[in-house]
Amino acid sequence: MAKTIMIVDDSASLRQVVSIALKGAGYEVIEACDGKDALGKLNANSKVHLIISDVNMPNMDGITFVKEAKKMANLKFTPVIMLTTEAQEAKKLEGQAAGAKAWVVKPFQPAQMLAAVAKLVMP
Amino acid sequence: MHTDTDAWQWLSPLISGGAGVAALLGVSGMNGTGVQLAVALAVLSIGCAWGSAFRQRLTLARLAQQSRESAEQEQQAARQAGSVTGLEQVCDKAAPIWVKQIETARSQTEEGITEVAARFAAIVDRLHTSAIASQQVSGSGEASVLAQSEADLVALNRSMDAALHKRDEMVRDVRDLVSYTSELKQMAAEVAEIASQTNLLALNAAIEAARAGEAGRGFAVVADEVRKLSSLSSDTGKKMTEKVNVINSAISSVIGVADKFGAEDTRSVAEADETIRRVLANFASFTKGLSESSEMLRRESEGISAEISDTLVFLQFQDRVSQILAQVRDNLGGLHGHLTRHIAERNRGGTSAIDANAWLNEMELGYTTPEQRRNHRGSAEPAAAEATEITFF
Numbered sequence: 001m002a003k004t005i006m007i008v009d010d011s012a013s014l015r016q017v018v019s020i021a022l023k024g025a026g027y028e029v030i031e032a033c034d035g036k037d038a039l040g041k042l043n044a045n046s047k048v049h050l051i052i053s054d055v056n057m058p059n060m061d062g063i064t065f066v067k068e069a070k071k072m073a074n075l076k077f078t079p080v081i082m083l084t085t086e087a088q089e090a091k092k093l094e095g096q097a098a099g100a101k102a103w104v105v106k107p108f109q110p111a112q113m114l115a116a117v118a119k120l121v122m123p
Numbered sequence: 124m125h126t127d128t129d130a131w132q133w134l135s136p137l138i139s140g141g142a143g144v145a146a147l148l149g150v151s152g153m154n155g156t157g158v159q160l161a162v163a164l165a166v167l168s169i170g171c172a173w174g175s176a177f178r179q180r181l182t183l184a185r186l187a188q189q190s191r192e193s194a195e196q197e198q199q200a201a202r203q204a205g206s207v208t209g210l211e212q213v214c215d216k217a218a219p220i221w222v223k224q225i226e227t228a229r230s231q232t233e234e235g236i237t238e239v240a241a242r243f244a245a246i247v248d249r250l251h252t253s254a255i256a257s258q259q260v261s262g263s264g265e266a267s268v269l270a271q272s273e274a275d276l277v278a279l280n281r282s283m284d285a286a287l288h289k290r291d292e293m294v295r296d297v298r299d300l301v302s303y304t305s306e307l308k309q310m311a312a313e314v315a316e317i318a319s320q321t322n323l324l325a326l327n328a329a330i331e332a333a334r335a336g337e338a339g340r341g342f343a344v345v346a347d348e349v350r351k352l353s354s355l356s357s358d359t360g361k362k363m364t365e366k367v368n369v370i371n372s373a374i375s376s377v378i379g380v381a382d383k384f385g386a387e388d389t390r391s392v393a394e395a396d397e398t399i400r401r402v403l404a405n406f407a408s409f410t411k412g413l414s415e416s417s418e419m420l421r422r423e424s425e426g427i428s429a430e431i432s433d434t435l436v437f438l439q440f441q442d443r444v445s446q447i448l449a450q451v452r453d454n455l456g457g458l459h460g461h462l463t464r465h466i467a468e469r470n471r472g473g474t475s476a477i478d479a480n481a482w483l484n485e486m487e488l489g490y491t492t493p494e495q496r497r498n499h500r501g502s503a504e505p506a507a508a509e510a511t512e513i514t515f516f
Contacts, residue, residue, distance in 0.1 A: 011233070012241075105513075
């Protein structure tokens with residue numbers, strides 16, 4: 001049974017890049033264009049094995065989205081990777097506080113991203 | 124600017140010096156010391172006069188310079204006021220246009236790159252599907268299909284071969300019948316011989332009956348009946364011989380035909396066997412080629428897929444460009460808003476100064492990429508890092 005990964009990013013081209021890499025590695029992918037859209041696509045029965053989220057997005061930023069998602073019982077232990085152009089330590093600490101497990105700075109190499117995904121994805 | 128007062132300033136030391144020299148010369152009566160003192164006084168008074176004249180020129184030049192500077196400052200202030208007003212107008216009109224231009228460029232790039240990425244994604248998907256399909260075709264085991272076909276065809280040929288053998292056995296049985304028909308022929312000849320003997324016996328009996336006269340009349344009738352029976356037996360013997368001959372010729376003809384077709388059939392089966400092996404060998408070499416080319420196609424499509432995935436990685440630039448342009452757009456828009464408020468405030472007679480440093484600090488807070496911060500600080504662009512920066516918490 002393929003594992004499901006959610007990718008949240010306002011850049012459609014970036015979602016495609018991540019999506020192709022993940023599908024190529026055998027994952028199923030759910031795409032969302034911002035935090036609000038992502039929360040709309042998740043519910044109490046969602047089985048998501050990992051979330052990859054951008055930080056700077058319109059409507060709802062990534063940090064707020066992760067905090068909200070972590071409030072749902074079924075997503076409480078779902079690992080989160082922040083994928084962003086931000087490389088500032090202060091931002092990283094915000095992400096860590098929100099419950100993220102990794103911080104990946106764009107641009108990324110798909111192989112390295114997949115290695116991080118494989119390391120963190122829920123069994 | 125030369126007035127009498129100005130002239131007096133450098134003439135007075137000269138006049139007072141000259142008077143001093145004359146007095147000294149008069150008092151001393153032209154002796155050595157008096158002359159020396161008079162010369163010294165004359166030099167001193169000339170020096171004082173020159174110094175006064177020099178100071179006066181300096182003062183005049185300074186005044187002229189100050190007056191020129193103040194005139195230039197007035198002109199510059201007037202020019203600046205004019206140019207600031209012009210600049211304000213340009214910014215007021217142009218800033219919204221710049222905002223739109225930047226947004227157009229940003230959104231067009233985003234749409235274009237998104238479309239390109241989507242097409243690439245579709246190509247990768249299709250390549251993946253075709254690779255799976257070709258793998259299924261080549262992986263479904265053309266070797267096993269070939270082996271199965273060979274087994275089926277060989278079995279078919281074997282059953283044909285078995286049928287041939289059965290027919291051969293039947294022909295052998297028919298051939299055996301010939302020996303029985305010769306016996307039958309012999310038996311028919313024997314029947315004819317018995318008939319002939321019986322006929323001779325009947326003839327003797329008839330003679331003996333005639334010789335006996337009246338007493339042998341009854342016996343003559345029996346002898347005649349026996350002669351008739353012998354005649355019938357002779358006919359039956361002949362008919363039997365004829366029928367046996369017909370049967371013999373029929374059997375010979377069947378055996379002849381069977382022999383002829385038997386040889387042909389044996390050759391056909393042998394040829395079929397050879398044909399089956401040849402066709403299967405051809406098929407095997409064809410499927411091997413097909414399998415190899417399908418494997419090559421699969422490898423190629425995987426390679427192309429990987430190339431496209433790598434290409435897609437470079438499209439990530441759009442995300443960064445979009446963020447940078449969006450920040451410039453928002454900042455320009457903000458500047459325009461600020462300018463509009465500033466002009467309105469000034470028109471009401473108030474003053475509202477723009478705090479450039481506060482503005483720049485706020486601008487820096489809006490940055491999301493390291494290159495924006497580097498550009499802001501004017502530091503050198505470092506080489507792009509090859510490895511992805513990943514931090515695990």
